[in-house]
Each structure stands twice: as C-alpha cells, then as structure tokens.
Amino acid sequence: MPSLLIRLVLAEVTRWYAAGVALFLALQLTDALSSTVANLITYKPALSTAAGAFLSLAPSFLNRSLVLAVPFAILLALARMQSDNELKAISAGGVPPLRLVWPIALPFLLVAAITYANANQFAPQGMARWWNTWYGVYNMTPPPPEQLRYTYAPPGALYYAGKVITPPGSDEAQLQGVMVQRGQTILTASTGTWNTRTRTWTLLAPWETRPGQPPRALTGPVTVPQTDRLRPAIIEVEQTTTSVLRARAADPGLPGTDRREAAFTVAQRTADPVTPIIFALAAGALGLLLRNRAAAFGAVLVFLVGFYALWTTMPGLARAGAVQPDLAAWTPNIAFLILAAALAWRLR
Template sequence: MSGVPRLAWSIAREVVPLYAVGFLLFLLLSTTDLMSTIAGFMLRSQTPPLLALEFYVNYLPTILGRILPAAVVFAVLIAFGRMAKDSEFKAIAAAGVRPLSMLWPLGVIGLVVTGLTFVNANVIAPDSNVRMLSAWYRMYNSVPQVPNEKRYAHREGDSFFYAGTVQTDPKVATKALLQGILVQQTGVTYTASTGSWDAARQTWTLDGYWETRDGGSPTYVPQPREFKQGDVLRPATKPPEQLGLAQLRAKAADTSQDVRDLRAARFELYRRFADPFAALGFALAAGALGLLLPNRAWAFASVVLLILGTYIVWSLMPQLVRVGSISEMTAAWLPSVLLLLFALGMSWRLR
C-alpha cells in the first residue's frame, strides 16, 4: 500500500497543470463574444479602455461559476487519456492497486475546486455584479434605474392598498412614486395611474382617479385625493445575484415580499451552496468513466453528454421555481445531487 500515496501524488501532478490549461481555454472560449461586444462599444461610443476593462473584469466572476467546475472535466479526461495511451493503467492494475484508489485524489481536487467556486459565488460575484452593472450604464452613457418594488399590497383596517410599482426616491427615503394604484374601502374603489407615497406623513396621494361605488359606474375625478396609510416604506433591495450571503439570507426570510421575489431569493440562496458541488461530481464522474470505458472516444463522449445533461437540468430549474412547480431547495440541489449520485454509482463499479 506504500505505492498508493505516491500514485495519488502522481495523479495530482498530472491533473492540476491540465486544470490550469482547461481553465484558461474555457475562459477564452466563454469571453470571446464578450470581448467582441466590448470592442464594438469602444469603436462606436468611444468607451475609454479603462471603463471597458472594468466591465470585463467585473463580468468574469459570473462566468467563473461555470468555468471552474467544467475545467475539472477537461483536466481529468486529458490526464487519464494520456495515462491510458501509455498503458499506465495496465501497469497499475498489474501492481495490485485497485482502480478505486485512483479516484480519491480526484475527489480531493474536486473539493478544492468546490471551495473556490463557493468563494467566488458568495464573496466575489455579488459585489462584482454591482460594479459590472454600474460600468454597463456608464458605457451606455445612461443612469441606473431607480430601485422599485413590484406588486405592493397592504391591508389596513377596512382599507386595501395596492400599487403595481413602488419607485423609491433615491434622495428622500420616505417618499416614493406609485404606478397602477388601487385603493379599496367599504363600498367604494379608487383607481389611478400614478400617485405618491409620503411615509413621513403616512399618506398616499392619487394624482387623479376613478371612483367606483357599489352598483354605480366609474366616475373620473381630476383632483388629487389623499388617503391615510401607515405602512413603512422599505427601500427596494438589490436583485438576489447582487446580495452577499447575509443579505440574501435576510431577503429569503422576508415573507412580506411578493411570493415570486421570495421564491427567487430562496432559490438563489440554496443554489449558492449547491452549485459548487458540481465540481466534485464532475471530477468523480469523469475519473470513473475514464477508468470504466477503455475507449477514450467513448469516455469523452459520455462525459460531454453528462455535462450537457447537467446544464440542461440546471437551466430548467429557475423556470420551474418561478411558476411554483418545484420547491426552491429541491430545484437548487437537484442538478448537483443527480451528478454526485451518478458519479458515486460509477465509482461503486470500480470496487
């Protein structure tokens, strides 16, 4: 058994440099379109090179979430293909070393990449997404959109307040613009296209409204109308992909928000923990297939299909969460769990 640690070290020395090569290759392939788009901006809009570089650098963490696990597959396939070609696997088997002993070094590498992917997703990417969006608006010579809340609803006594959009005033935290307004009281309903919310005075003001009483026809009143409304005006939060882990946990626990926003926050929170484990699954699956399938072409084709299937499931989950067809936790963990189960099943055959 003294040869097993040396074998593990040999496999690691073979795979790690190839991982760096695969990482750079996938990075180049993934950012070719991005670089051409940035070059177009620089030519058309006279975008300063430093601003273009700022946008590119801050866009990278989003791409790295996919590249870091995928490069593991590249490294394992190339390394095991070279070892099979040189008959090293036959020599290892002749020495009495079990094939399963060649997988645990890949598992260690997969766990290291899992940690890197987790740090990227939870520490680096959220702030980078904020800076990337800021650079994008400056490249377009436009101003960022004012944060807003969609589908606000609040009941207070016998009154019901609804606004399609609540747009917070960035300069005055206690004021907001309202659009698509409905105020319902006993026996009468008021609707308006626009209005305002003054949380300091605890009022809603409709700029001009339609009044509909029970059994009557709608009547338009051009004058403003004020309603008392005591809810607290909460500034709209950033999108889930721009939130750090602590902020995301708070948003995922806020049941007062719209159910679709709540689902999106919970799904993003669970995915921050689940997605990094794809690196471990890819490492074990690629290694097991490389050892089980003597034909390198078949091994390569099998792993490509495995990656494709994983990413199809991964991209389908947000749509199912959005319509409430699957729980947020199940949707977030399903791709990585299926991949890990497949990898463990293939590894079991190497006993």
Template sequence: MSVLDRYLIKEVGASVLGALAVVVLALLGGALYEVLAPLLARGADPWVVSQYLAFRVPEALVRGAPLAFLFALLLVLSRMGEESELKAMLAGGVSKLRVLFPLLLLGTLLFVICLAAADSLVPRSLQQGQNVLRQAVLQKPRALLQPGTRLVDAYGRIVYVGEVSDAGIGQVRVITAEEILVAEQGRFEQGTLVLSQGMRVTYGGARPRTVARFERATVPLVELSLEPPGGLFSLTVAELRQRIAQYRAQGLPYHAELTALHRKWAEPAAVYSFAIFAVGLAFFLLGGSRSLGMLGVVVLTFIYYATWSVGRIMGEQGVLHPILAAWGPNLLYALAGLALLRLGKR
C-alpha cells in the first residue's frame, strides 16, 4: 500500500468514526422520539426503555455507516480541494482513478462488515429488544400498549387490542382468514393472553358459518408490534426469502419483503456509489471559487437519506419495483459521480 493510499484511508477513516457517532445518535434520537418517548410518557420503566434503546444500537450502526462514509468522503475531499492537495496530485501525475482506488478499498471493508452484521448481529439484537418490551408488557400493559396495538400469537394470527386500561385490555380481536375471536376483556398471564367473555365466529367464504360463545380462551404470544413500519429489517436473508416464497405460493403481496431483501444488499453497497460521487464532485469543483462547505456536505448526505426513505416506502407499497426502490438511490449517485468524473478537471 502506497503513501497516498495510507493517507487517504487514514483521513477518511478518522472522519467516518466521527460522522458515525453523529449519525447513530440522530437515528437513535428518531427512535426515542417516535417510539420510546410515548412509552415513557405513559409510565414505562426507564430501565426497560434504556435496554431497548441499547438493542437498537447495532441497527443504527449498520444503517448509519454508509451515510457516515458519504459525509466523511465529502468533508475530506472538499477540504483537500480547498487546500490545493488535489491540484498537487493532478500536477504530480496522480489520476482521479488513482485517488478513487483506496476509497473503494475502504468502502469494501465497510460493505463486508455491514453486510455480515445486517444478517446476523442486527436481527438478533432487534429480537432481543422486542423480548425486553414483551416482558415489560406482561408486567405493565398500560405503559407499553395503546389502543390499536397489534400482536402476533404462536399460530400466526393477528391480535388487535382496542382498549387499554389499568385493569387490563379490552375489545380484543384475534383474526385469521377463516375465523375471528372477539373478547370484551383480556389479561396477560405468564407469556399468554387470556381472553374472557368472548365469541368465536368462523367463515365460509364471505359469510359467517358458525358462532359460539366462550368464557375463557388462551392465546400464546410470540411477537409485539410496538414499532413503526420497518420491522422487516429484523429478519435474516433466509427468513425473508422463506416468507417471500410462502406469500408467493399463497398469492399474497410481498412487495415489502422483497424490498427489504434487496435493501439488505443495497444499503451497504451504497459505499461504492458514494466513493465515485465524492471523488467526481471534488475534482469537478477544482479550478474555481466554488467550495462545497459543511452545509453542502450535510445537504448532499440528507438528499441520499431522503431518496432512500421515499424509495423504501414506495417499494413496500408496490408503487415502485422492489429492485428499483432498493437500488435506485445508489444508481443515481453512481451515475452522477461518473458524469462528474468525466467533466471534472484533468
């Protein structure tokens, strides 16, 4: 490895660590505001909330690493352009591709780490976080549940909670395509939901077939849906492929699962597009009074995040093809970078 390679990797690597700390704090702050702050406001145990937040750190690191890489690249290369280091490299016969090479090498390291963590560490950590909330719900349902909360039982049925009070929960619905359980009251006992004063209705087509009342029924729970959409990131690649195959065989839509599967690869692979874009932009801005500055660095980083968020939502809803939704933002930055490399100073 040459002196130039070591210099570029050292400069960008140090900035990546600082940027990653900022990005992770921002992502965790979003989780705290959207999910955890309402729980604290309803009286949830702060220790439980802190544990859950800690289990979200690996996810924030994996998702924040590509953004931190983009931020660091733009910041370092912009500074090198302002201080005429890039001009000196060109004058000394160092090509733009030669500058790009060590940055791609560093990006490959981030890609491998993020890809491996996204399919192993992150799913386990998110599932452990859900288990923390699950145990807390069993002890104090009013603090962690709210009307409209959805749960999943051990048989894959959707459990809908309509009312939450100090006495327990009410207006419970356990729903499948063939039947529905309706109960006025429910309470948690040792990992199960106990329903009382309810009714079971089975369906044949669109019409009710049988109706029977019950005094008591137990529903074993395995999952809580206490987060905003995006929980598919807690599944591994194998689990996503299995779910896609199952939904396809049943004729059910699987846009969200296929989008999540492609994002497993597209998010860490964004580092390659970022390296091309940052180098192209840095050389394009040479030779004039133009300077990217801190504001420009922040704006360009935010543009990718905004594009990625919109693409994810459109892919999950089936508006965009999942491949385009997952890989589109990467493609935009890569094409822009190649154009800038061609137009930049030689």
C-alpha cells in the first residue's frame, strides 16, 4: 500500500480523533461539575482546591476519552471518505478496502500504552486524591479504613466481627458486632478492641453462653488470644493501585467477593487498554461498509452502547462468581474482536 495513502487516511482519522477526545473530555467534565456545583457553591472552597480536585480526575477522564474517541473518529472519518467517493477511488486504484484497517489500528498501540499506565497507577491515585480533597472541603477527617464481616476460624475456635475499624498509625483496631467461640463457650459483645502487638481481642461487657446454661452478662472486659494478622482494610478498588489489588486477590483470608472483585479489576486494567486496538479493528471494518455520515453517527451510538452494556454487566457477574474474573474482564474485547472478524470476512 502506498505510504502517501496511509498518511492521508491517518491524517483524516487523527483530526476526528482529536475532536472526539476533546468532546468526551468536555462531556465528562460537565457531568462532574453538574454533580458537584451545589457543594462548590455551599462550601465555597478555594479556587486552587476545587481546581486540584478536578485535576485529580484527569487520568480517569483521559482514559475514557482516549478509548471512546476511537470508534467516533474512525467511523466518521471513513464515512466522510465514503460519501466523497474517496474509498471508491482507492479501491479502483487496486487497493482492497480491507487493507486500510491495519494501518488505521497500528497507531492506537500508543493509546493502549498511555491508558495502561493511567489505569494501573495514575487513575487510582487521582481518585484517592479526589475523595480526600472533598473531605477537606467538607472540613471533615477522612474516616479510618474499615473491613466488614471479618471471620477467622483456627482449629477449635471461631472469631467474627461485623466491622473492623483501623485508625492510621495505631496498634489497636476497633471491633463492632463481635462473636468469639472457643470450645463450648461463646462470647458476644457489641464492641471490642484488637491489639495487634499482643495479638489479643478484648470484648467489652460481653455475654457468655455455655451449653445447657442461659446466657449471662459479664461485668468486665474479657481478653482472649487471637493469632491472626490484621490485614490492610479494604479500600474501594477504584482508589487502589494494581499491586495492592494483586495481593488482595491472592489473600485467602479475605471474603470471596472481595478477592474476586480485586482479581477482576486487575484483569480489567489490562483488558481496557487493549480496547482501543479492538475498537480500531472493528470500527475500521464497519466504517468501510457505511455509505454516509448519518449511518456513521448511528453506528457510533450502537457501537458504544453495546460495549458499555457488556462493560457494566461483567463486574457484577465476576463479584458474584457467575463468571471467572479474567474472562469477565476480557468478554467485551472478545465480543468486539469477533465482530471485527465477522465484518472483515464480509469485506474480504
């Protein structure tokens, strides 16, 4: 294929791509502003604080825009070329239209590299700064990390806490909704503490239950040994770096839901950066079949809505264990890769 032809096609796609990135960035910024403008007016933060908060969302906004702009740019660029009979001229010159797809897709390898770096490092850090900034705007201290439904079952015993609250820099965690079963004795309490240095649990004013005896209230605190380690509290996956999520996914002491969610997010942060390339292949093949810009705009909507439906459905299925986390993360890309192959077969 002549290099001049490749440059001309890429120049057309690049112009539309820049416009698409700007469009999707503006839409996301408008959405973020509309959801927070009331709080900005109420609490009147400094301009630098508000600007810093929105700047922390830039990696996440950029990732979405870089991906969503791919089908937008390719479909509209090819539709324009189709309506001006440029694709017919290229075909008449002896270049099969399908050969245009690969040159269009290759530059998006750079987009994939940028989105990978953003998704795995910068976007999680940005989301954490976003939430911490708003606690400052509200003049509140960020709540200490907490873990829900903690369970530990060594031989002959069972330890349960509905909530474990870990203040930063403290050797002692707060327990809520506590139950300890050791042998035939069951202790329950509304609150307690976990001392990580002495590896003990202290139940405050617990109730004691023994077989064949009615429960009785104990007047003072009761301390029992607890040999499990205090794990880092579960932080929202969108605020957690990939290295931490990998450790979370491999931790057998965590609930299955948390492990599966972490494993899915790790896989998704690899799968999502590949999406621009898959989009380029599928949109390139689809764009060669379109005849006008109206059809291209409709195809963009169908394209993005179809992908979004899969992309938003898979996390819930992965957390529930209905689909393996890795398969769930890659399903949208697999579906659109199959679409690209079907369209390419149609164009052959």
